Amino acid sequence: MTAAGEEQIDIVIAWVDGDDPQLKQKRARYQKTINAASDAVSSTRFASNDEIYYNIASIIKYVPFCRYIYIVTDGQKPQLIDDFAKQGICAEDKIRIVDHKEIFAGYEQFLPTFNTRSIESMLWNISGLSDYFIYMNDDFFFNQPAAISDFFDADNMVIYGHWRKNALLQAKLKYRQSLQKLSGKPVQPKHTIAQMLSAKILGMNQFFEIHHYPHIVDKNLLKDHFLRHPQLLNTQIQYKFRNVAQVNPITLMNHLKIQQNDACLKPPIPINYLKNENGVEDFITNLHNESIKYGCIQSMDLLEVSPYQHITTAMVQKFADYLPSSLLLDSGQ
Template structure:
């Protein structure tokens, strides 16, 4: 068992600016000519509407035990990212940009990739990242103060979720595979299927399903398993876009920890989740609700103008003391 150093817990965030014309052109050039599942290539999957700044501000405000924040990108950089340090919002070395070329060191042949699951599979390869780190999508944020004990207790990871049987979901997947062969219809690479498959590769007949909030990762157990199973590793990272054949690497790590009795399993946790127009009002009211430790802003680009302004104004207000001045100016 690794020794936990409270001062060495890093946070890793996967980020992409899908509106970047260079990246858009690169993505289009690699898009398969055959029919692809819409969930893998939809524009909103690559959209960026300042969520990364709210995410980082929330970490600085609410996560005092975070050492470094690693932002994983593809030859990109959030426009205002350097202002956090320049304006003394955080230490000069707090935020570090990590390119895909670094995390795919030794596996450069699989680049470029536009696939979150491929990227998540390789985040253990970040140089100097802590043995335990927290992984977040760029649209996650901390809604209230967090402690290390929210993630690790007595050298065991704390995992929030619930058990689900694999049989029914696997039967559905097999039906869709058959339908796909007959009709040529693509299979949507659903989040739940990837979680189920991450248990199936370990011969588990149930899986511990998790949802959209920050997750603690044991770098060593994930790294060792993938390196010991090179065929799985290559299958994971060979797809340019999300594919139904891929497992969820975070839940793969979770299931490995569960099998080794190195995890505390806890019930699902409430998340302040902005999913669509219908959830805007509840999302806004829960920004100050201590029952919601984490938040997720999904598909902000799909809101109407009024809702968009309400959400961005509320988020800017919540984290105003921790946001770059350029962002505050642009929000007004």
């Protein structure tokens, strides 16, 4: 992948409006029949607080090499999404809604799903998606201008992270699984465990841990691996909610790249990461820090009213020229 193909890079965002009554009802119906871990069914995991609009505004503002933005949803659509095109913020076909039914075409028996890892495992099935694409959660955003060199070094895919040994996490997992047999309480599907397992299934005794960045993905590499290992794919997408048995499909693809010597590994870089209200002031300050490329607003729904309003005002001010006008009016801009 070279700079000449910049215009071919798409961005995919997984999004859900957890407050939608129909979706809540559907989710609750399956929760009753499945003994899922508490982390996997927590309401904050499905909450939506306008982060999707900040995410899209940041792409339009800071990612000139983005071709299309695909928003992956479950029979939903962000309420203000059409306003981006209607107000001339982007081209009419820039933002595309993709339903779970499309990405699970041929695998419909695994729907519905409320599981990010299952959804990520099927992104390669988006029709017309670029061979390389950037994947983001809906609470991510670009904090500063992006360049194609952030994702490719010559023909190698850039991965930011650090190596960790499998052994300690494997021991912790075995211990928790033994406790599960005694208590019946499911093991929490931790992010690091899923990353470790994605390396382990490839015979690696260490894994390259990644954090809350937009990640570049080789669509065909992930697709070909899953199609060559149908049992792995079926096992991966069978869970309605996140399960400790699942691998992280993005790091699975990363480890395949590493094994092929097609990856440029770089150390972690700073993230403007809001975890709770203790970090609100630093987060707002870092919105203007040119050395911090990416941001993430986690669990915004758990903030008190005052810090919530501070974050909303700061985000609207940062992306004012790229947001639907109704968001500006709501924030008093």
